[in-house]
Amino acid sequence: MTLILFLLLLLIAIVLLWRRRSRAASAWLLIGIAWLFFAGCGPLTGMLLGSLQSGFAPDVSQWGQRNVIILLGAGTVRSGAGAIEPSLYANGRILRAAELYRSCKATGGDCKVEVSGGDAMKLKQAEADVYAISLDRLGVPRADLILEAQSMNTFQNAQFSRPLLMTYGADKVVLVSSAVHLKRAVLYFSHFAIHGEPVRGDYVTARYDWLPGSDNLSYADFAIHEYVGIARYHVYNAMGWNVPKIPEENVTTQTHT
Numbered sequence: 001m002t003l004i005l006f007l008l009l010l011l012i013a014i015v016l017l018w019r020r021r022s023r024a025a026s027a028w029l030l031i032g033i034a035w036l037f038f039a040g041c042g043p044l045t046g047m048l049l050g051s052l053q054s055g056f057a058p059d060v061s062q063w064g065q066r067n068v069i070i071l072l073g074a075g076t077v078r079s080g081a082g083a084i085e086p087s088l089y090a091n092g093r094i095l096r097a098a099e100l101y102r103s104c105k106a107t108g109g110d111c112k113v114e115v116s117g118g119d120a121m122k123l124k125q126a127e128a129d130v131y132a133i134s135l136d137r138l139g140v141p142r143a144d145l146i147l148e149a150q151s152m153n154t155f156q157n158a159q160f161s162r163p164l165l166m167t168y169g170a171d172k173v174v175l176v177s178s179a180v181h182l183k184r185a186v187l188y189f190s191h192f193a194i195h196g197e198p199v200r201g202d203y204v205t206a207r208y209d210w211l212p213g214s215d216n217l218s219y220a221d222f223a224i225h226e227y228v229g230i231a232r233y234h235v236y237n238a239m240g241w242n243v244p245k246i247p248e249e250n251v252t253t254q255t256h257t
Helices: 002-018 022-040 043-053 088-105 127-137 154-168 179-191 214-239
Strands: 066-072 076-078 084-086 110-116 145-148 172-177 197-200
Touching (some): 022 043, 043 179, 084 088, 084 127, 088 197, 127 145, 179 197
Parallel strands (some): 110 145
Antiparallel strands (some): 076 084
């Protein structure tokens, strides 16, 4: 998205130059270069990431008696050998969910891991099924896994998780995702009266340099995607395009603090 915006600004400059409006063309070109360097060299990316990721801890404050750790999907990939595996951005979430499961079990409470994610990448295998294999290898028994394999986005993660939580009767819900994604995830889950404690599976920072870096541009894209998703949610609510929000009196879970 950052490169697309840069190319758009560059195109505007070229069109203005073609129409012999050199001063305006120079201004748009300068804006485009400033955007590219501000994001690629770190300052803009750092600001965007800092606002999204602040306030999310890597652990849980307190466990309940009936606990559900919701692991949100981050895509899958087909390896060179043809196997379907978790994406690079999913591994931190999976490891964190396994760590939290062990922490929860140590309290003596009942603990489940709900893996939420369908076949968003169109690889003929749902994220939930793929991640379940990794969790099993990390010591989470299949009997303690709840698989939600229909959702194609974060909003559906929340929508399709609600009936599973109601059936289980959880008194503690934990949302596990990347720190950059948690603010939007918490917003979407609250739409369905699910108030889970957010826990980050990974945390990224901008790298400050004199020249634009591809990692900074990628992180800026991730951050902008999250801000757009948050803004879209509010627009859709205002337009009545989202499914109706579930009233607070129908909250299915509570977060223990």
